[in-house]
Amino acid sequence: MPLLEVKNLTVRIETLKGSLSAVDNISFSLTEGEVLGIVGESGCGKSMASYALLDLLPPFSSLEAQQLSFLNRDLLHASHREKRNLRGKDITMIFQDPMTSLNPSFTIGFQLRESIMRAEHNKKKGWRKRAIELLKHVGISEAHERLDSYPHELSGGMCQRIMIAMAIATRPQLLIADEPTTALDVTIQAQILKLLQSLQKEFGMAMILISHNIGLLAHMANRVMVMYAGQIMEMGKTEDIILRPEHPYTQALLAALPENYSNTKHRTELPSIPGLVPDLAHRPTGCQFHPRCKEKFDRCEKELPELKEHNKRKIACHLYDPPSTKLT
Amino acid sequence: MFRYLSQRIVVLLIAFFGITIIAFSLIRLAPGDPITLLLGERSVSEELRKEMTANLGFDKPLITQYFLFIYQGLQGDLGTSVITKRPVVDEFFQRLPATLELGIIALLFAITVGMPFGICAAVKRNSFFDYFTSFTSLAGYSMPIFWWGLVLIIIFSVHIHILPVSGRMNLMYDIEPITGFMLIDVWLRGEGMPAFIDVLKHLILPGIVMGTLPLAVITRMTRSSMLEILKEDYIRTAHAKGLTNMRVIGIHALRNALIPVITVIGLAFGSIITGAILTETIFSWPGIGRWLVLSVTQRDYPVIQGGIVIIASMIIMINILVDTTYAIVNPKMRKQT
Structure with missing residues (x-):
């Protein structure tokens, strides 16, 4: 099929x-x-x-x-x-320019949470644990601190990893x-x-x-x-x-x-x-x-x-x- | 951020001194002087006239007068009114609440109407609604305030009799001010709901008139800022994440679109204090605008220069506040040192 x-x-x-x-x-x-x-x-x-x-x-x-x-x-x-x-x-998607594809006004954690909530039927608790898990999955170290970072504080490669984490959430x-x-x-x-x-x-x-x-x-x-x-x-x-x-x-x-x-x-x-x-x-x-x-x-x-x-x-x-x- | 702010403060301080010079000299360049107006049609001897001039301190050289004005001003003393003999600072702060109350109502009106209209116009770009909004805000922007005020008075007060023509409240309520904000004072004085509604009714027309210009500016700014943001890649990302339209526009786009709008709102607040001059004159509103107009006709030098300097410092402080808010809303600015 x-x-x-x-x-x-x-x-x-x-x-x-x-x-x-x-x-x-x-x-x-x-x-x-x-x-x-x-x-x-x-x-x-x-x-x-x-x-x-x-x-x-x-x-x-x-x-x-x-x-x-x-x-x-x-x-x-x-x-x-x-x-x-x-x-x-x-169906999820990642884009060409990771630096402009993430919203500059929100933290990585906030943006990641939106994707996690799509999967877990708006369950409010436990998203942080899942977010850290996802970030580690895409090879981001110090995932804890990254959640509170803003996109402009990260490199292009890092941003693309985060886009990927959102896409596989x-x-x-x-x-x-x-x-x-x-x-x-x-x-x-x-x-x-x-x-x-x-x-x-x-x-x-x-x-x-x-x-x-x-x-x-x-x-x-x-x-x-x-x-x-x-x-x-x-x-x-x-x-x-x-x-x-x-x-x-x-x-x-x-x-x-x-x-x-x-x-x-x-x-x-x-x-x-x-x-x-x-x-x-x-x-x-x-x-x-x-x-x-x-x-x-x-x-x-x-x-x-x-x-x-x-x-x-x-x-x-x-x-x-x-x-x-x-x-x- | 500290460096950014300190730079802004230095620039604004320079502007401040420029304003004191203009405020001081402009009124003295105008024909007429307070002494002549005080004496009126009475003929008095040259000696008496000189004595009065000396009493008021207007006999000193202009440079001396200016530095005295700055020197005392920095100590919080802006002189006394020639007409009422009361300190300018006292007179100002007694009238300020009336203007602030009106200004806040006007700005609230401008924000609550302007931002939703701007957002909808951007989202429904090139629709009838968008053209309607653009046309109306252009009209609002170009309309002379005094004419607009009179038109509203004719419609709502003269013809339909639903709103009062002028003043802050009906004469049957005699409320001694506590805070100076009548919306609050009616409760503090225990007058209750009818008085509150009466005060509110008196605020509607001047509020709309004063808020029209900021409304037009905020609407246009929100629309153009929103249009710009809606083209951004991260908006596409937000859609690709399957978020509702509401969330994409109301959260992802709006947060970014607000950054320039906040600046405009801050500046609008400054312009409201100046807009008060026309609006308060039309509606006989006992605020600083009408006070200034009156003192110009009376050539009350200390009131004019003092009033302008206080207004200017307030606008400068608002500017600093806007810059700080700007830095808080925009995370990119926050982290820069």
């Missing part, structure tokens, strides 16, 4: 330039205990897709979908109250981590990822890990979904996608990793993908990636490729999809 089932999800943002689709008709599912990595450049709709799941979309945006269900509960037609009950309890079924390490030092990044990995194994919770670093997902995710301009480019098992990428965009993302760069001694410049992610108000025709693609041909400019099964994965690229007219 899938934990999460998303079919044809579209997120629209109303702007002065008109209605833009930040997430364009994507479908995916997640089974219990599975880690799904979502990768793509900034502005590809990764975060938007996850906010849509939690009903956390910013103002002036709306979602459409054929199906959106969590544990067989229909989220599309659920009331705000039902969705709120799910949030922060069965309710033993959620699904944890969404939206670029959890982007704002942190490289040394801290590894620690946070290790912590997330061990907690995921320990609780057996499913996780959606959003990142623009495809290398990071290689160690963490069971499956990888590559997004570009709000659409899915390629999706499949991590080893298939990372070791044998087929979509030119996935290949370009992998080639842009500095790790891969250091192996090739002759390069003088860090490799990058030329061009920019398209402005959603002026989407290119045909395949969204074609203006930056090295392997584009005529058809790419005219026709939007469909997401199709190919070689143990789903891929949206004309290279692997011979035109149906030629087949007949």
Whole structure:
């Protein structure tokens, strides 16, 4: 039984330039205990897709979908109250910048208590003990004193650990981590990822890990979904996608990793993908990636490729999809 | 925090001395003098006139007069009124409760109406309610106080007869002040409920008039501060934690949005003492505002300069208090040394 089932999800943002689709008709599912990595450049709709799941979309945006269900509960037609009950309890989330994601005016203890109360049915006593337990669980020493600290007194890594403690307080079924390490030092990044990995194994919770670093997902995710301009480019098992990428965009993302760069001694410049992610108000025709693609041909400019099964994965690229007219 | 406060205090002390100079010199630059007004139309000899001037100390050079004013002022003696011959300090503190009572009512009105409206306008941004609030607060901000006061009097006192035109209470109650706050004194003098309601009725119109400007400022400030905060990442976190909308807005957002609003409320309290001048004149309210206006027309130099200096020091103290509160509300400021 899938934990999460998303079919044809579209997120629209109303702007002065008109209605833009930040997430364009994507479908995916997640089974219990599975880690799904979502990768793509900034502005590809990764975060938007996850906010849509939690009903956390910013103002002036709306979602459409054929199906959106969590544990067989229909989220599309659920009331705000039902969705709120799910949030922060069965589905929790951690964010990109831990320093600004904690409220500066309240102590860590106060903020942690709110999450603990969600799990323990507003039981007022004993939260302190549970809070200390949680802080120790995420590797914070002197947990006692930390409860009375304010966020600005702590480091970024420490704040992210506290966000994680809040996210696991309710033993959620699904944890969404939206670029959890982007704002942190490289040394801290590894620690946070290790912590997330061990907690995921320990609780057996499913996780959606959003990142623009495809290398990071290689160690963490069971499956990888590559997004570009709000659409899915390629999706499949991590080893298939990372070791044998087929979509030119996935290949370009992998080639842009500095790790891969250091192996090739002759390069003088860090490799990058030329061009920019398209402005959603002026989407290119045909395949969204074609203006930056090295392997584009005529058809790419005219026709939007469909997401199709190919070689143990789903891929949206004309290279692997011979035109149906030629087949007949 | 100590350094922050001491810096503020030094700045305010400099401002204080600036104010004494202005208060002292401005009224002397205006045409007319207290002696002429005291003598009225009677023709008196030049000697008698000189004698009176010397008695009041106005014959000394201006510089000497100024330093004498500061020297005595620092010892708590701001001189005596030329007209009533009573110490300025006594006259001031006798009238202060009336102004404070009105000011507190006005500010309470401004806060209890302004903050909820500001919060709702921010939460329901770009709705009809938001536009209505913005328009009304702009109107309130731009409205001349004396005109607004007269309009309210015409509507509620002249046409519908539900509220009194002026004064602090009906003449049938003759209450000797104890604290000076009539809302309290009616109970201390054992007058009971009818008198209390009468005093309250007299407070409504001047309270609204005096509170209109702070109301507009507080509403707009709460709205813009709230809008700013609602965009913050930690508000998204609070929503993601599954907290109710009430809790996210009323606790997580409001606590942060209040920081600038508290500053505005403090400043509004200062402006209320100055706003008293117009409101008290319209409603014949026996407070310091009307007292000052009266003393200007009588060229009562000691009252004017003394009154202004006391008001200025009060505003300065409020400012220090606001800065301290600011530091208490904002944990980031608290821990800095």
